[in-house]
Every structure is written in structure tokens, then in C-alpha cells.
Amino acid sequence: MNKQIHSKKDLKQYHDADTIDDLPDMVSDQAGLQDISQVSIPDAIKDPVTAQELTHRDFVSDVFWDKIPAFKGVDHATFMDVGFQNSHTATKVDHLEELLEGLVPGSFLDDVREGMRLAPMNIRLSPYVISLIDWDNPYDDPLRIQFLPVASTHKPDHPKLTLDSLEEQADSPTSGLVHRYFDKALFLPTDVCPVYCRFCTRSYAIGSDTDQVTKMSFKAVPNKWNQAFAYIASRPELEDIVISGGDTYMLKSHRIKQIGEILLAIPHVRRLRFATKGPAVMPMKIISQPDWTNAIIDIVNQGREMGKEVVVHTHFNHSNEITSITREAMNLLFKAGVTVRNQSVLIRGVNDTPEEMINLVRQLALMNVQPYYVYQHDMVQGTEEMRTALKDSLELERHVRGATAGFNTPTFVTDAPGGGGKRDIHSYDYYDEITGISVYRSPSVQDKMVYLYYDPIHLLPKEGQKLWEDSSKHEAMILDAIEKADVATKKWGV
Ligand SMILES: *Cc1c(COP(=O)(O)O)cnc(C)c1O
Ligand code: SF4
Numbered sequence: 001m002n003k004q005i006h007s008k009k010d011l012k013q014y015h016d017a018d019t020i021d022d023l024p025d026m027v028s029d030q031a032g033l034q035d036i037s038q039v040s041i042p043d044a045i046k047d048p049v050t051a052q053e054l055t056h057r058d059f060v061s062d063v064f065w066d067k068i069p070a071f072k073g074v075d076h077a078t079f080m081d082v083g084f085q086n087s088h089t090a091t092k093v094d095h096l097e098e099l100l101e102g103l104v105p106g107s108f109l110d111d112v113r114e115g116m117r118l119a120p121m122n123i124r125l126s127p128y129v130i131s132l133i134d135w136d137n138p139y140d141d142p143l144r145i146q147f148l149p150v151a152s153t154h155k156p157d158h159p160k161l162t163l164d165s166l167e168e169q170a171d172s173p174t175s176g177l178v179h180r181y182f183d184k185a186l187f188l189p190t191d192v193c194p195v196y197c198r199f200c201t202r203s204y205a206i207g208s209d210t211d212q213v214t215k216m217s218f219k220a221v222p223n224k225w226n227q228a229f230a231y232i233a234s235r236p237e238l239e240d241i242v243i244s245g246g247d248t249y250m251l252k253s254h255r256i257k258q259i260g261e262i263l264l265a266i267p268h269v270r271r272l273r274f275a276t277k278g279p280a281v282m283p284m285k286i287i288s289q290p291d292w293t294n295a296i297i298d299i300v301n302q303g304r305e306m307g308k309e310v311v312v313h314t315h316f317n318h319s320n321e322i323t324s325i326t327r328e329a330m331n332l333l334f335k336a337g338v339t340v341r342n343q344s345v346l347i348r349g350v351n352d353t354p355e356e357m358i359n360l361v362r363q364l365a366l367m368n369v370q371p372y373y374v375y376q377h378d379m380v381q382g383t384e385e386m387r388t389a390l391k392d393s394l395e396l397e398r399h400v401r402g403a404t405a406g407f408n409t410p411t412f413v414t415d416a417p418g419g420g421g422k423r424d425i426h427s428y429d430y431y432d433e434i435t436g437i438s439v440y441r442s443p444s445v446q447d448k449m450v451y452l453y454y455d456p457i458h459l460l461p462k463e464g465q466k467l468w469e470d471s472s473k474h475e476a477m478i479l480d481a482i483e484k485a486d487v488a489t490k491k492w493g494v
Contacts, residue, residue: 056362061324065131069101079127080284080325090125099127103135108150115149119382121196122207123148126282129195132320142318142350145386149198155384159474160417160454162379167419168202177228181421181445183239187228189259190246195281199345199386201378201415206246222255229262232269239270242313249278249285253295260299260310270308272299277315279329279340280322286329297336304337311339314369318351319360322367330367341372344410346396348377348388354399362404371410374400376425379417379454389455390414390438393425416440416451423451430485434464435477439485450482 065071065079070088078084090096093113116123129143138144139153171180178186193200196207232238241263248256256274263269274296278285286293296312303310312333316322333340342364344351351357361371374397377387388396397412413422420442429450431438436455457468467473 056319056359056366059322059324059327060132064323065127067103068099068127068131068135069103070099071127071131080288082282082285082289085126085128085282085284088127090130091123093123096123096125096130099130100135104138108138111150111152112148114151115154116210118151118154119149119198120210120380121149121198121200121382122210124194124196124207126194128284128325129281129321132323140349142320142347142356145350146197146199146317146347147195149382153385154382155456155458157381157384158379158454158457159468159471160379160452161381162417167417171419173231174227175224177231179231179235179238180419183237184242185232185235185238185240186242186244187232187259187263188245189222189225189243189255190250192250193245193247194249194276194278197277197345199347199377199380199383201380225259229266232263233266236268239268240273241269241271242273242275244275247278248274248276248296248312249282249292253291256292256295256299260295261302264299264303264306264308264310272303272308272310273313273341274299274310275313275315279314279326280316283323283326283329286332287325293332293336297333297338300336300338309339311341313341313343313372315344316342316360316364316369317344317347318356319363322363327367330369334368339370340368341370342410343373343375344371345375346377346388346393346412347386349386352388352392352396354396354403357396357400358403361400361408361410365404365408371408373422374410374412375422376412376414376453378415384456384458387456389433389436389459390425390428390431390453391433391455392459397425414438414440414453416442416453418449418451419445420449420451421445428485430481432481432484434461435467435481436460436464437478437481439481441485450485452478452481 063076065074071079074084088099090099093109093116096112097109125147129147133143134141138148139150168178168180168186171178173179176188178188180186191206193206200206232241243259243263251259260272263272300310330340344360346352351360357374364371376390376393377383379387393412400412401409403409412425414425415422420440421444423440423442428438428440433455436457436459438453438455440451440453442449442451457465460468467477
């Protein structure tokens with residue numbers, strides 16, 4: 001019964017076919033994998049792949065928390081319980097020390113204590129995170145680097161670093177709202193997170209005060225949310241609202257519904273994004289706390305009914321944050337029709353190699369999480385050793401682009417200090433590898449402004465490091481870079 005294409009006439013019929021049913025059958029009607037197994041394989045034109053190239057398909061599924069003394073013997077159901085995760089979360093080094101019971105040397109913990117004296121962020125480590133850190137080698141561990149400071153790797157801050165590097169305070173019409181760009185705004189209903197990232201852009205406000213920083217409180221407390229909503233409703237250009245903070249994970253389900261329903265009811269608001277690092281540090285919440293998850297799903301569905309898009313934006317930085325629990329959680333959201341996108345921060349020693357970044361991107365894709373941005377590390381106090389030089393980020397991007405589908409390839413951006421918004425890292429008008437100064441423009445935000453980013457001084461060539469040693473030379477170096485950027489601009493006829 002097989003119809004095969006034998007002649008030009010058959011081919012014409014093939015092209016004219018209106019429906020699949022009209023197509024000539026190429027294989028039997030019962031085509032399936034068993035048929036393929038009979039077919040002789042065409043000669044390979046590529047070398048066989050190595051297991052190394054497919055590691056993104058491996059999801060940790062054992063009792064990985066068993067090696068932490070305090071969690072030894074804890075069964076799967078208990079570990080999946082959010083109450084257990086919260087009640088065993090370490091917010092003090094002493095508590096961490098208790099949980100680890102001698103797993104790390106005291107000298108390491110002293111290093112952490114000293115590191116915390118220099119840091120603008122508190123710590124908050126869930127059992128999930130604690131269990132995924134390699135305590136035999138905590139100095140090189142990608143999760144330790146993100147969430148637990150140590151003094152011994154500390155590098156002095158760049159002289160051009162300011163605390164609120166994005167200057168968000170200046171664009172805040174009311175507490176807990178940032179309206180900087182034309183059609184989008186940032187709503188900040190909370191200032192707490194399920195983890196504290198050392199590199200947080202909002203370290204000036206997130207978490208409680210530290211030895212280093214007295215935080216500005218900028219969250220909108222619930223009785224002030226109405227002011228933020230009233231402002232959004234009064235600005236017809238606002239279509240896109242990012243609900244961040246802080247972190248959506250920390251909002252109760254009725255708060256999520258409240259925020260979602262009020263914002264969706266504003267006619268010109270078309271898109272909501274709920275931002276949360278939660279899936280990277282406590283993925284079980286999505287599975288075992290259905291009231292929270294269902295609140296998100298409910299708002300997504302309400303939005304879809306209205307023709308509006310509601311999505312989740314999350315924040316994975318390294319594949320070690322991902323386990324089979326994560327996969328199950330992301331699958332649950334996917335099946336419920338929730339789009340999840342990912343924003344990573346590029347961190348030296350964490351995800352700055354092509355192997356890791358490609359692995360991460362492929363693993364995210366496997367969980368149907370869409371890689372959206374990779375951020376050049378902001379200039380944040382106390383994190384100088386975590387930043388990369390722009391030239392290394394550019395090279396990394398060249399490796400990542402093309403490694404998988406374009407729609408699963410993140411855009412590498414710099415959120416340049418001064419509020420120019422996210423710029424494609426390659427789009428600088430001028431970049432000097434010696435001084436580490438890069439110059440960007442952002443015409444849709446500010447026509448005549450330039451925005452500068454500075455490579456970490458310790459990564460500059462000796463010659464560049466020398467230039468920064470003399471503070472009387474800084475101004476001239478910067479003006480020189482801006483001037484050279486101007487020449488380039490004119491050359492392009494802008
Ligand atoms: C990042 C950001 C947004 C969202 O920007 P996208 O590029 O659309 O992801 C909106 N407002 C502020 C203030 C931001 O920092
Ligand atoms: S989860 Fe986000 S907002 Fe919270 S500390 Fe980390 S980067 Fe900052």
C-alpha cells in the first residue's frame with residue numbers, strides 16, 4: 001500500500017497536497033521506532049559525542065543531602081517539605097557550623113565570619129543549597145561562591161563603584177516602584193529573598209542591615225501597594241510590570257493573587273513577570289506547597305483568558321543548582337502552561353567557562369526554562385573577585401551562541417551603572433582593554449548620555465593596573481574613553 005514518489009507527477013501531487021492525508025506515504029502507516037531499528041544507518045559525518053557533551057541530561061536524583069551530618073537519615077518526604085527547609089535554613093554562621101558538625105575546618109568558618117564583616121549581604125542557606133555545596137572544597141564551589149563570602153579572596157572595590165550602582169532611587173515615584181524605561185516598571189513588594197546573593201544589584205536594600213550597610217527600605221508595604229497600583233494605572237504607557245523585590249517566593253499566595261488581579265485589571269497592563277530565585281534554592285516549594293504554585297497558575301490562566309501574558313522569571317547560575325527535584329518542579333509548571341524564563345549573572349569562578357555556560361543553557365532548555373539574559377556582573381560592593389573582564393565575557397558569548405537553538409540562547413547584557421538599562425555587551429561604542437573602561441550609549445533611555453562599565457582592576461594588564469593606582473589620572477582616563485567613543489559614534493554617522 002505504500003505510495004512512494006517515483007515520478008515528477010508524484011512529486012507535483014506531493015507539492016499540491018492540501019492535507020497530510022493527501023501526502024504519499026513515505027513509510028508504512030504503522031511507522032514507529034521499531035521500523036527505524038530495521039533501517040541501515042547512513043554513514044556518520046560527525047565524530048560520536050562524548051558523555052561529557054551530554055552531561056546536561058544528568059539530574060542528581062539520589063539522597064544528596066545524606067552527606068550533611070544534620071540531614072543524615074532525613075527521608076525524601078521530609079526533605080521535600082517546605083517547613084523542614086525553612087526551619088533548617090542557616091542565617092548565621094554558627095547555625096551553619098552546627099548543621100555541618102565538623103564537615104569543614106574551623107579555619108574556613110572563620111574565613112566566612114571575616115568575609116561577612118566585609119559584605120553588604122546577609123546569608124540565608126536552605127538545606128537544599130547546603131546539601132549541594134561540596135564542603136570538601138568549599139573555596140571553589142559555585143554555590144558557596146554565590147551565597148557565602150570569605151575574606152581570603154576579597155579584593156578591594158573598584159574606585160568607581162557606588163552603592164546603588166543602578167541609581168534606581170532616582171526613578172522611583174513611590175516606595176516600591178521603579179519606572180525608568182518607557183513601557184515597563186518594576187514593582188518591589190518585598191525586600192526578602194529565599195537566599196541572599198552576594199552579588200545582588202539591590203544589595204543597598206535587600207535583606208537586613210549588615211556591618212557594612214544600613215539598608216534603605218524601598219519595599220512597598222501592603223498598605224502602600226495601592227499607591228504603586230494607582231501610579232501604574234495613571235500611566236497609559238506602562239504595559240509590562242516586573243514583580244520582583246525581593247522575591248516572589250516570599251509572598252503568600254493571597255498576596256500573589258491580589259497583586260496579579262489588580263495589575264491584570266488595569267487595561268493598559270499587558271504583561272506581568274513574577275521574578276524569583278526560588279526554583280534554584282528551594283524547588284520543592286513548587287511541588288509541595290500547592291497553594292503558592294496554584295496562585296501563580298491561577299494568575300497565568302486569568303491573564304491568558306484576557307489575552308495577557310503572565311510568566312515566571314527565575315535565576316539559575318550553575319547546573320549544580322539543578323536536581324531532579326528542580327526538573328519535577330519545572331515540569332509541573334510547564335504542564336500547567338506557565339512559561340519560565342531564566343536570567344543568570346555571569347560570575348567569575350562559577351559560570352564563566354564555555355563548558356559550564358553551555359551546559360547550563362542546555363539543561364535549562366531540557367526543563368523548558370528559556371534562557372533570557374546573562375548579566376555582566378554589576379559593580380557591587382564586596383564582590384570584586386566575582387566580576388569578569390568584559391573581554392572575557394565577550395569571548396564566552398561567542399562560544400555560547402550557536403551551541404544550541406537560537407531561542408534557547410541568552411542575550412549577554414550589561415546593566416551599565418547610571419541607569420542606561422540592559423545593553424548587549426557587544427554594543428559598546430568604545431572599549432579599552434588596558435584601562436578596562438567600556439562606553440555604552442542607550443538612545444531609547446537618554447539620548448545624549450554615555451554609560452561606563454569598568455573591568456575589575458586585578459584582571460587588567462599590569463600597565464592598566466598602574467594607571468588606576470594614581471587617582472589623579474582617573475578623570476583623564478575616563479574622558480579619553482568617552483572622547484574615543486565619540487569619534488567612533490561620528491564614524492558610524494549617528
Ligand atoms: C531590568 C529592568 C526592567 C526589565 O527589563 P527587560 O530588559 O525588559 O527585561 C524593567 N525596569 C527596570 C528598572 C529594570 O531594571
Ligand atoms: S534572589 Fe535576587 S533580589 Fe534576592 S538577593 Fe538574590 S539577586 Fe538579590
